[in-house]
Each structure stands twice: as structure tokens, then as C-alpha cells.
Amino acid sequence: MLNWQYVRSVSLNAEEGSSFDSYPFNLPSFKNLNELDLHPKVTFLIGENGMGKSTLLEAIAVGLGFNPEGGSFNFNFSTYDSHSELGNFLRIVKGVERPRDGFFLRAESFYNVASNIEEMDQEILGGPKVINSFGGQSLHEQSHGEAFFSTFLHRFRGNGLYILDEPEAALSPLRQMSMLSRIHDLVQENSQLIIATHSPIIMAYPDATIYEFSEEGIFKRNLEDTNHYRIMKQFFEDRSRMIHHLLSE
Helix, strand or coil, X not given: CCCCCCEEEEEECCCCCCCCCCCCCCCHHHHHXXXXXXXXXXXXXXXXXXXXXXXXXXXXHHHCCCCCCCECCCCCCCCCCCCCHHHHHEEEEECCCCCCEEEEEEHHHHHHHHHHHHHHHHHCCCCCCHHHHHCXXXXXXXXXXXXXXXXXXXXXXXXXXXXXXXXXHHCCHHHHHHHHHHHHHHHHCCCEEEEECCCCCHHHCCCEEEEEEECCEEEEXXXXXXXXXXXXXXXXXXXXXXXXXXXXX
């Protein structure tokens, strides 16, 4: 184990938890969430929609002190209180070292983070603006993908804990490949990343653990054994046949 692993594992305290008949505890993935060991470098949470990967990611972020809608540890705005109570019953085992930097990036609420940055910069009298840490250009004046990548490139400083929820949502395939390089840079700078993703490109980062969320529970997978990889591979290897079946149904 690396001595700068900031989060070692997460588990659900079922004895003190809410009824498994209510959301989100009734999701199949959480019924066997005894302990999830996190990779010291990169951990991927993957699975179909509705399996609970983003819900767990959010609970981990909130449990570590991040704002539910995203941002660094210093962000405390709220536009809509929608996060689940899962975090109240999650046990997070931390490492010895504390991260010097951190960021929780959510694709669905990144607009709110960008707006909050502009609000904070309007209130600052003297001193550097917050947006300077994100590349200096308003995130609202860039495309969604450019704003995302600018955040990865400029705001993530290393020696940090970075929690990302579907970062590929605004990125082209080429940008997703560039993100692999940025992930590697951050890992070499003593960073740990926890990422919920649907992208086989991003989850191809080699020094990582992949957990797949399914109706049967949560399972550790190799990239080639994930549904995401197999479906994409099957589609492009026999595209005509796949499209024929899809369009004839």
C-alpha cells in the first residue's frame, strides 16, 4: 500500500442502516456492500444506470467533507438538496496521510459549480480570483467539454483526492484519451482518484481497480470482462449485424 493512499476502504454499516426496503438501500448493489477496498491510485465504479454507483460516489464525497453538488473542500453552496442518506451509514477508512488538495466533480451539477465560482469572484475585494485556479477563463464562456478539461488540467494540483462522477459526459473520445494522460500525471503526483464512469476508454487506465455494479451485487472485474467493454467491442467488430438487429426490433 502506498503511504499516500488517502482512502483505503468503504463499507455499509447495515446494523445501523436504514431499512433495505427503502431507497437507496434497496438497490441490489448495496445488499452485499460489506467492504470495498479502494486502489491506492485509481478506483473505477461502473455499471448500468440505476445500479447505485453515482449514489455511492456521492456518499463517499459527502462523507469526506465535499459539497454534495461538487467543488473543492471549500465549496459550501447549495441549489437543491437531493443527496441520499447513504452517507450517514457509510464507514470510510482513511489512510495515514491527508490530501493537500481535493475536488468532487459531478457532470450533472458542474454548471452550478461554475456559477458559484463567478459569485465568489464578484465578492472578492483584492486577492486572486477563484477562476484563476481553473485556467483564468470563465467556465461559462467555454464549451462544456473545454470547461471540464480546463478543470482537470489547471485546478487539480496533485497530492490530492479527486472524486469524479461521469467525467466523460462532456468529453470527446480524443479528450477522454487525453484524460488518461492527465490521470497518470496526477497519480505520479501522489494523487488518488475514485471515478464513476461509463467510458471503456477512461476505465482502461492500467493501474486501477474496477468494480462493476449489477443486479447481483458489486464485483471486481478486469476491463475485458466488463459489459461496457464487451458491448463496445461486439458493436464495432460486427457493426452491420448489430445495427440490423437494433433497427429491426
